[in-house]
Amino acid sequence: MNKLETIGWDQSVQDIDEDKIARVIAVQKNSYRILDGEMEYFSHLSGKFLNQVVSSLDYPAVGDWVEVQKLVDEQKAVVNRILPRKSQFVRQAAGTRTEAQIVAANMDTVFIVNSLNHDLNLRRMERYILSTYESGATPVIILTKRDECAQDEIDTIIAQVEEVAIGVPIIPLSNITKEGIEELLTYLPAGKTGALLGSSGVGKSTLVNTLIGDKVQETKDVRTVDSRGRHTTTHREMFRLPNGSLLIDTPGMRELQLWEGETAIDATFQDVEVLENECKFTDCQHDTEPGCRVQEAIANGELSDERFKSYLKLQRELAYERRKQDQKAQLEEKNRWKKISKMQHTQSKFRKKR
Numbered sequence: 001m002n003k004l005e006t007i008g009w010d011q012s013v014q015d016i017d018e019d020k021i022a023r024v025i026a027v028q029k030n031s032y033r034i035l036d037g038e039m040e041y042f043s044h045l046s047g048k049f050l051n052q053v054v055s056s057l058d059y060p061a062v063g064d065w066v067e068v069q070k071l072v073d074e075q076k077a078v079v080n081r082i083l084p085r086k087s088q089f090v091r092q093a094a095g096t097r098t099e100a101q102i103v104a105a106n107m108d109t110v111f112i113v114n115s116l117n118h119d120l121n122l123r124r125m126e127r128y129i130l131s132t133y134e135s136g137a138t139p140v141i142i143l144t145k146r147d148e149c150a151q152d153e154i155d156t157i158i159a160q161v162e163e164v165a166i167g168v169p170i171i172p173l174s175n176i177t178k179e180g181i182e183e184l185l186t187y188l189p190a191g192k193t194g195a196l197l198g199s200s201g202v203g204k205s206t207l208v209n210t211l212i213g214d215k216v217q218e219t220k221d222v223r224t225v226d227s228r229g230r231h232t233t234t235h236r237e238m239f240r241l242p243n244g245s246l247l248i249d250t251p252g253m254r255e256l257q258l259w260e261g262e263t264a265i266d267a268t269f270q271d272v273e274v275l276e277n278e279c280k281f282t283d284c285q286h287d288t289e290p291g292c293r294v295q296e297a298i299a300n301g302e303l304s305d306e307r308f309k310s311y312l313k314l315q316r317e318l319a320y321e322r323r324k325q326d327q328k329a330q331l332e333e334k335n336r337w338k339k340i341s342k343m344q345h346t347q348s349k350f351r352k353k354r
């Protein structure tokens with residue numbers, strides 16, 4: 001096995017010098033911690049790289065494969081480019097600006113983590129499933145803290161989750177009793193990359209510690225702070241598990257604002273799609289039309305009204321996002337031309353003077 005395979009390498013990129021490839025394991029303010037399978041390096045982006053950056057999606061993210069120039073003795077490196085991603089989980093960055101944020105890259109599986117002891121929010125879960133399908137990875141749902149729930153409560157919750165997570169594996173587990181951990185690992189065999197996503201406090205970092213069998217991530221109960229008063233661990237980080245898989249831990253998200261997802265709507269709402277196709281009216285809004293198959297399904301309980309509303313709402317949200325992004329792109333293009341024509345203008349004035 002070559003050393004890149006120990007950090008999840010499975011790309012079929014041709015003409016590549018193995019010694020120049022590394023994987024991003026953590027993103028710091030202006031530097032990237034990268035691993036080549038043997039050694040860790042602190043790396044920066046090359047000037048050429050920075051000149052080509054157009055959007056936030058062009059910066060390296062945790063899980064990315066990068067082509068680098070290494071200074072082995074100093075354990076430093078310069079990043080020249082990002083290799084094409086096979087998957088990327090994107091959300092709208094927190095705040096009001098229209099900007100994308102990559103949560104994790106090149107993962108095979110996204111583990112959507114929820115806790116059994118908190119109110120489960122099925123609408124939120126639909127968002128995570130949608131974004132996961134859009135990312136190009138496969139979703140798996142994890143329900144933590146099963147030690148705090150009786151079996152019948154767990155069964156009820158699983159039944160509810162099954163209705164919104166059609167065909168998605170659901171794993172109830174406990175970081176305390178370790179029930180469910182073995183099952184989780186069947187979805188993360190050697191060489192594969194997973195990412196843990198979900199709200200704050202559901203037990204993502206604790207799960208990383210459970211899987212590694214050591215305390216590598218700080219968790220809510222103990223916040224370790226170093227001498228300069230900073231938290232000692234970066235929260236968004238990729239780890240190697242003892243079974244040879246890779247796992248990305250991410251900070252809890254307060255809300256998952258969609259960035260894109262039109263192509264993933266069908267996979268997320270397979271049940272609704274089937275009903276829409278069964279509807280005999282070709283132009284149906286599935287709203288108030290008498291005889292509509294969707295409305296019939298809602299009336300007889302086959303489809304929940306909340307789920308159908310959520311389906312419509314997410315579609316509206318995605319269309320709105322798309323318009324906002326298009327407007328932003330137009331504005332950027334306009335500004336780019338303004339800048340170019342201004343530059344040409346000053347250049348011609350300069351020439352005339354001479």
Ligand SMILES: Nc1nc2c(ncn2[C@@H]2O[C@H](COP(=O)(O)OP(=O)(O)OP(=O)(O)O)[C@@H](O)[C@H]2O)c(=O)[nH]1
Pocket residue numbers: 144145146147148173174175176198199200201202203204205206207218219220221250251252253
């Ligand atoms: N009873 C029980 N408590 C758990 C379990 N897993 C985690 N916890 C507790 O839940 C709390 C939050 O755990 P974290 O691992 O910090 O949660 P997180 O998802 O990483 O949170 P953020 O880092 O804020 O995103 C801690 O007090 C853990 O000890 C579990 O399986 N059972």
Ligand SMILES: [Zn+2]
Pocket residue numbers: 279280281284285286287289292293294295
């Ligand atoms: Zn209809």
